[in-house]
Amino acid sequence: MAEGTGRPGAYRKGIARRRQILDHAIDLFAERGVDGASLRSVADVIGVSHAALRHYFSSRDELLVEAYREHERRHSRSEDPAEGGPVAQMVRSADSNRVVPGLVQLYATLTADALQERHPLTREFVQARFARVRAELAEAVALGQREGRIAADLDPADAAALVVAASDGLQVQWLLDPGGVDVRRSLELLERLLPSRAGRTGGDG
Amino acid sequence: MAEGTGRPGAYRKGIARRRQILDHAIDLFAERGVDGASLRSVADVIGVSHAALRHYFSSRDELLVEAYREHERRHSRSEDPAEGGPVAQMVRSADSNRVVPGLVQLYATLTADALQERHPLTREFVQARFARVRAELAEAVALGQREGRIAADLDPADAAALVVAASDGLQVQWLLDPGGVDVRRSLELLERLLPSRAGRTGGDG
Secondary structure: OOOOOOOHHHHHHHHHHHHHHHHHHHHHHHHHOOOOOOHHHHHHHHOOOHHHHHHHOOOHHHHHHHHHHHHHHHHHOOOOOOOOOHHHHHHHHHHHHOOOHHHHHHHHHHHHHHOOOOOHHHHHHHHHHHHHHHHHHHHHHHHHHHOOOOOOOOOHHHHHHHHHHHHHHHHHHHHHOOOOOOHHHHHHHHHHOOOOOOOOOOOOO | OOOOOOOHHHHHHHHHHHHHHHHHHHHHHHHHOOOOOOHHHHHHHHOOOHHHHHHHOOOHHHHHHHHHHHHHHHHHOOOOOOOOOHHHHHHHHHHHHHOOHHHHHHHHHHHHHHOOOOOHHHHHHHHHHHHHHHHHHHHHHHHHHHOOOOOOOOOHHHHHHHHHHHHHHHHHHHHHOOOOOOHHHHHHHHHHOOOOOOOOOOOOO
């Protein structure tokens, strides 16, 4: 952060430049995945110098994390987490991911990196993201319980972890076998366990 | 493979030596994970020369794949895939993984590598493994349907992909937050959807 340097113009310009680089990086990862992406190779492809890229992102991990964070920020802006229900939410997210397998691959890479000691920044990001997404989904499950849609004896935190896991795991299987796995259909089986507000499983109306 | 070299003694000895190296590698990964494991660093730790290790495993990918394959072979020997039910099977497997987080990390690494072009051998292994595990679980779901335990309108292949995904995803979340995620409890929620033979959800006996 460059606050307090007394050069607000340069600061704003820096922010804009950083965002522009992120845009290019997101497009690049979406199109080609993160396969072997080093800061140097990313700089080459998006047409900035290695030094310029390093000025904004001190490591490959930071670039990957910030690219994914920005991608999610854009997508979540138009979404109400509680809308529909916990499963409907993950189905919508999986649907939008299907058009950009490169970003699903980026997410899987971040998750795998997070499991290893050498990637503390990635680990922190992924841990915090999991905690936040689980908390949001647990909230949606608890709401469904108050509304009488979801069985009251089901633990919201356990259910939230299950829905996140199913969504993550199904997207990995789909990337490896697009014809053999249908993310939406498999995820929608969870609607039987955790019905959404406008559920397809209803028959009492 | 060294078949047909006319030296059955040397061949047998080679097999034994390879297995011995695999044993050490599995222990090493179980204890310390695969963090940054190169062939050279693995050779150092298990006390063989880099050249000897390369004689048996031509790449890091091959060593990781073969170590995981051997680990699974040992564990699956005593298991009947149809026993209990599709969910019970994954719960047992998750229980046995919990004592060796390093091997859960190895599995996550293989899965992430499989998504990238640079790891064709890993990709082939993970694709084949997913296809096999899904087929076994779909079989267990279909059996449950024939026995009247599992809803007949549920697609066995969709359900199988869901169970594998939930199990994989939950183990990743657990590795990152052992206190915040209970793999067994979350997985067991799927018993409500796919009851096992000796199900805990019964109440009609």
